[in-house]
Amino acid sequence: MxxxxxxxxxxxxxxxxxxxxxxxxxxxxxxxxxxxxxxxxxxxxxxxxxxxxxxxxxxxxxxxxxxxxxxxxxxxxxxxxxxxxxxxxxxxxxxxxxxxxxxxxxxxxxxxxxxxxxxxxxxxxxxxxxxxxxxxxxxxxxxxxxxxxxxxxxxxxxxxxxxxxxxxxxxxxxxxxxxxxxxxxxxxxxxxxxxxxxxxxxxxxxxxxxxxxxxxxxFSADGVRIVINGVSVHPGFAKGKMQSALKVAAGIVAELPQDRLSPETTSKKEGFIHPNHIQGGVDRAEIDLIIRDHQTTNLSKHEQELREVVEQVVDRFPGVTYEFIVKEQYRxxxxxxxxxxxxxxxxxxxxxxxxxxxxxxxxxxxxxxxxxxxxxxxxxxxxxxxxxxxxxxxxxxxxxxxxxxxxxxxxxxxxxxxx
Structure with a gap:
C-alpha cells in the first residue's frame, strides 16, 4: 500500500x-x-x-x-x-x-x-x-x-x-x-x-x-465565413460584365493587415485575424477565417475591421454582393x-x-x-x-x-x- x-x-x-x-x-x-x-x-x-x-x-x-x-x-x-x-x-x-x-x-x-x-x-x-x-x-x-x-x-x-x-x-x-x-x-x-x-x-x-x-x-474564438457572390459570364463575352468572385476573395485576403493582427506577427495575448481556407470560382467564392483574442470584447473589433476590408474590396467590383457569417467557437x-x-x-x-x-x-x-x-x-x-x-x-x-x-x-x- x-x-x-x-x-x-x-x-x-x-x-x-x-x-x-x-x-x-x-x-x-x-x-x-x-x-x-x-x-x-x-x-x-x-x-x-x-x-x-x-x-x-x-x-x-x-x-x-x-x-x-x-x-x-x-x-x-x-x-x-x-x-x-x-x-x-x-x-x-x-x-x-x-x-x-x-x-x-x-x-x-x-x-x-x-x-x-x-x-x-x-x-x-x-x-x-x-x-x-x-x-x-x-x-x-x-x-x-x-x-x-x-x-x-x-x-x-x-x-x-x-x-x-x-x-x-x-x-x-x-x-x-x-x-x-x-x-x-x-x-x-x-x-x-x-x-x-x-x-x-x-x-x-x-x-x-x-x-x-x-x-x-x-483565446476566445469565432469563425467567420465570407461568401462572395460574383457575376458569371462566358469569358468570350465577359468584357464589362464579368465580376469574378474568386478575384474578389483573393483581393480581400491580400488587403488584410500585413504587419499586425496575424498569427505570424503576434505573440502572447495579442489577437489575430487568420484566413485558413479559400475556395470557389467566378460565380461564388468562400473565405473561412478564424478570429482570436484573449479579450472576448476584442473579437467584435477584429470582425468589424475585417468587415470594413471586405466592403472596401467589394465596392471595387460592381454587382458583387457578400455575406458575412460569424459563428462562436469557444470562449x-x-x-x-x-x-x-x-x-x-x-x-x-x-x-x-x-x-x-x-x-x-x-x-x-x-x-x-x-x-x-x-x-x-x-x-x-x-x-x-x-x-x-x-x-x-x-x-x-x-x-x-x-x-x-x-x-x-x-x-x-x-x-x-x-x-
Whole structure:
C-alpha cells in the first residue's frame, strides 16, 4: 500500500503511450459524421477494455465515441467529484498513420535525426525545453508522421494514474471520473458529451505542454465565413460584365493587415485575424477565417475591421454582393475559472508536490476545457509533456509523462485532503 505518492516507481505510462500512438486516430475536419473518423473508436475500445481490466466496471464507449469511467471514492469525506479528460484524436495537419515510436534513451543534448527521413532533425538549439531533458528518455516518431503526444500522452497518463489509484487504496481520493473525447483537434471534441452522465463538478484536461505548466486562460474564438457572390459570364463575352468572385476573395485576403493582427506577427495575448481556407470560382467564392483574442470584447473589433476590408474590396467590383457569417467557437475559460479559484490552487499545489516549480500559463489556442468550462464544468489544462505538436518533430520524455501521472494522483489526493 502506497501512502507517499512520490515514492511510486512502477510506471507503465511510456509503454502505454508507445502502444497507443501506433493506432491511427486522425480526425477529419471535412467529415460530417461524429466522430469525424470511425477509426478513433479503435483506440477508445482498447481504453474501455483496459479500464475494465483494472476493475473499473462502468467503463463504456458510447455511440459518439466518448469513453466514460468512474474510479469510486475511498474516502469517508464528501469530496467534490472531479474528472480527468484527454482526447484520443490526432491532428489532420500531419499524417498519424503508421506511427513508429522510438525511445532515445539517456539523452545528452545531441540533435535527434529521425531514421525514416534524415532531413527531419530535432535540433537542440530549436527546441528550448530539450535543455531540461538531459539524462531523460526522449520519445519521437520515425520522421514520416507526427508522434501523437497531443494528446495520447494525456490519455496514457490518465490510464496509468487510474491503474495506480485502483491498486493503492492508501492514496485517498473522492470519486474520480475519466473522460476521453474524439475530434478535439477539429474543434468538435465536446459537441455531444453527456455531462449528466459524467457527473463531475470540476475537471482537468491533461493536454498541456511543458512539465510543470498549468493553463487557465485561452483565446476566445469565432469563425467567420465570407461568401462572395460574383457575376458569371462566358469569358468570350465577359468584357464589362464579368465580376469574378474568386478575384474578389483573393483581393480581400491580400488587403488584410500585413504587419499586425496575424498569427505570424503576434505573440502572447495579442489577437489575430487568420484566413485558413479559400475556395470557389467566378460565380461564388468562400473565405473561412478564424478570429482570436484573449479579450472576448476584442473579437467584435477584429470582425468589424475585417468587415470594413471586405466592403472596401467589394465596392471595387460592381454587382458583387457578400455575406458575412460569424459563428462562436469557444470562449476564454479564465472567465469561468476565476470564479472557482480552488481548482487552480489545487493544480498548482499538486505540481509543487511533484517537485516541480509550477508555471501558470495562457494558451494561444483552445482546449476541450474551454468549452467544458462554459458548459458548466470548470476545467483548466495541465501539462502532458509533449512538444512540437502536429508535426514530424513532435517529442515527449518518459520522465515528464511520469511527473504528469504523479500530478494527477496529487490532484486527486489534495481534493480529498481539503474536503
Amino acid at each position: 502506497i501512502k507517499d505518492i512520490n515514492s511510486i516507481q512502477d510506471f507503465q505510462v511510456a509503454q502505454r503511450f508507445m502502444r497507443y500512438v501506433q493506432i491511427d486516430t486522425e480526425s477529419d475536419p471535412n467529415s460530417t459524421t461524429f466522430p469525424s473518423t470511425e477509426k478513433q473508436k479503435n483506440l477508445s475500445r482498447i481504453l474501455v477494455e483496459e479500464l475494465q481490466q483494472l476493475g473499473i466496471t462502468d467503463a463504456e464507449l458510447d455511440e459518439f465515441g466518448y469513453v466514460y469511467a468512474t474510479i469510486p471514492s475511498n474516502s469517508d469525506k464528501q469530496v467534490p467529484v472531479i474528472c480527468f479528460c484527454s482526447h484520443v484524436d490526432t491532428s489532420p495537419d500531419c499524417s498519424g498513420s503508421g506511427v513508429k515510436p522510438i525511445m532515445h534513451a539517456d539523452y545528452h543534448g545531441q540533435d535527434i535525426e529521425l531514421p525514416d527521413d534524415p532531413s527531419v532533425v530535432i535540433r537542440f538549439v530549436e527546441h528550448p525545453d530539450l535543455k531540461n531533458q538531459l539524462g531523460n528518455d526522449i520519445i519521437t516518431a520515425s520522421g514520416t508522421t507526427l508522434l501523437g503526444a497531443d494528446d495520447k500522452a494525456g490519455v496514457a497518463e490518465i490510464m496509468d494514474a487510474a491503474r495506480l489509484l485502483m491498486a493503492n487504496p492508501g492514496i485517498k481520493h473522492g470519486t474520480i471520473k475519466i473522460l476521453f473525447t474524439p475530434d478535439e483537434e477539429i474543434g468538435r471534441g465536446v459537441n455531444y458529451v453527456n455531462l449528466d452522465k459524467l457527473g463531475a463538478r470540476f475537471a482537468y484536461t491533461m493536454d498541456g505542454e511543458k512539465a510543470g505548466t498549468i493553463e487557465d486562460e485561452t 476564454n475559460m479564465k472567465e469561468v475559472l476565476d470564479q472557482h479559484p480552488q481548482i487552480m490552487e489545487i493544480g498548482l499545489e499538486a505540481i509543487r508536490r511533484v517537485g516541480l516549480t509550477p508555471e501558470r500559463r495562457s494558451i494561444r489556442g483552445g482546449t476541450d476545457g474551454s468549452r467544458l468550462s462554459f458548459m458548466g464544468l470548470p476545467c483548466p489544462n495541465v501539462f502532458a509533456g509533449g512538444h512540437a505538436f502536429h508535426g514530424k518533430m513532435e517529442w515527449v520524455s518518459r520522465q515528464d509523462m511520469e511527473k504528469a501521472v504523479l500530478t494527477i494522483l496529487h490532484v486527486a489526493n489534495i481534493w480529498e485532503e481539503q474536503a
